[in-house]
Amino acid sequence: MSGAEKAVAGGVDVRRALTEVAVAATARHGVPGLLLEGYLPALLDVARTGRRLSAVEESACRSLGAEAVALGVGLPELVDVYMSASRRLWSQLPELVGAVRGRQVHAAELLGIGEAVWQAADAALAALSAGNVEAQRLLVRREEASRREFVDDLLTGRSDVAPLIERAEVYGLRLAAGNVVVVTESDRPIDAGTGIPAGVEDAARARFGGHGLLVAAKDGRVVSVLSCPATSSARQSGDLGRSLAEVAGSVLAGHTAGGRWRAGVGRPHAGPRGVQRSAQEAVEALEMARRLDLPQQVVHAADLLVYRVLARDETAITDLVRAVLEPLSAARGGAEVLVHTLEAYFAAGQNAAGAARQLHVSVRALTYRLQRIRELTGYSVTDPADQLSLLVAVTGARLLDWPHRPLIHD
Structure with missing residues (x-):
């Protein structure tokens, strides 16, 4: 039976002491106590025996690091909790180790105990961080895949309307209202890995606020969807589209040699199918501008209607x-x-x-x-x-x- 398994030893309630340390360490950030599960008993046993953390214990720390992601606990907060618990336990270790051993800890032993404990704490934090980072990467990949799937369904009309409306709420889009789509391109294909879509979204959120905006890479271009206020006129919605196009173009100019870019702005339309229609208009505007060799960097579908009639x-x-x-x-x-x-x-x-x-x-x-x-x-x-x-x-x-x-x- 290990020292951590002895509830009461030498008149000291070990389990209660470890519980109090865990509660105090997690209270600052409001972190669930389960994220410290097994760590303090293992640390106490390391102090008692001088051993290293076992592979099983390190694996448990990796799992707890991943669990923190699912619970919405950031890595800095998680590390702070573990360090706080380690410090709090350290001040009580001589008494707890002495109680478990059945004899008083001598001053000469404290150096060896300290080396073993902090080596174990370091190994635990490394495993914890690795598990947390790995889980975050997996979460990001899942979110990116879900985002790409939603964008494809939204712009191609492959999904039923009701599920699209529900999924759009996750991204803050109001599909029942009017939405304007801006498609921006440069000399080189653009994908999510370039960081350009994320840059466009950050800049657009700073300009328009955090609601009713979705930015993604599709077919080598940046597609931006912006929900227009319910009271907006067609002209006001068109102005929003132009402003969004200029924001996207500014970001592209900073990422491309020579700053060459062009944006097509669709007309605002309501409903999920309206987003698809506005996106098609934006793409057609880009293609029409290319065929006509227009000088404008921002081309509005509404301004090219007569050319669309001719081209059809x-x-x-x-x-x-x-x-x-x-x-x-x-x-x-x-x-x-x-x-x-x-x-x-x-x-x-x-x-x-x-x-x-x-x-x-x-x-x-x-x-x-x-x-x-x-x-x-x-x-x-x-x-x-x-x-x-x-x-x-x-x-x-x-x-x-x-x-x-x-x-x-x-």
């Missing part, structure tokens, strides 16, 4: 480009220079001088090009009846990447 009927827009612009291919050097001239002319508000400056040519040279366009196509930029056809055809050419890519012929 590729056959019709191809026919229009073929009918209006394909004759420009007969020009010396091909159609590209004349198509760029039309783009600059419309971008400058049909101002010849402004278009000439943009193209770095003289107004006379620009006028000659516009005249050549009229000769080849039969359409004039000064004729109101022709302007819409030319403008839509030029926009369609950009969507189709013509004349770099050939038009599809029936």
Whole structure:
């Protein structure tokens, strides 16, 4: 029978003494007493015999370190409890060891007892920390997997609505309200391991508060979902989306060489399917901006609706480009220079001088090009009846990447 197993020895209630030490050590942080289970009796037995902690005892400490994670007890608090218990026990060890041994502890023995006890305490803390860290890593992996699964279900619509609403509450999302989705990308694919999504979430929480926000990496991009206040107008929700995009872009700029990034902002929609719709709009906005070579870093789906309409009927827009612009291919050097001239002319508000400056040519040279366009196509930029056809055809050419890519012929 070990010393720790003797309830009363030499008139000293050993079990009661160990219990009082445990209660006093755990009271400061409100830590459950079960996290000290077995430690103090083992330490007392080490002091009595001079042995080391056994493999079983170290394994028990690892398990207790892991249990602390499940109970929500942080490692610093756990270590403080163990150190406090060790200090409190140390002051009573001579009396307790003497009671268990049945004789008084001599002063010369205290040095050996101290070395054995603190060596055991050190081994216990190492095992405790290892078990705690391992459990935290496992918990993080589980949470990350659960988060990825939720994001996939939310953005793809694979899950039923009711479970999605319940799961969204864990992340503070209010799916019944309007939600705006921002999708941000850079030159390189982004994943959770880069730390960028976490950085975006921290910055966004500092800007918008801790509720109604979810940030995750998906398909090489950062996806941010923000719940809008119930009283927000469409314009106010759009402003929130722009602000969120700027926050995400700022974080990406700090992680990427050259700071190149672009964000697509979906329109706010209510309900779980609304999040999916807003995300699709944000991705389409990015793709449209790329096809149109837009200069903006933040592109709103609401501003690109007319382009989405054109892009959805590729056959019709191809026919229009073929009918209006394909004759420009007969020009010396091909159609590209004349198509760029039309783009600059419309971008400058049909101002010849402004278009000439943009193209770095003289107004006379620009006028000659516009005249050549009229000769080849039969359409004039000064004729109101022709302007819409030319403008839509030029926009369609950009969507189709013509004349770099050939038009599809029936």
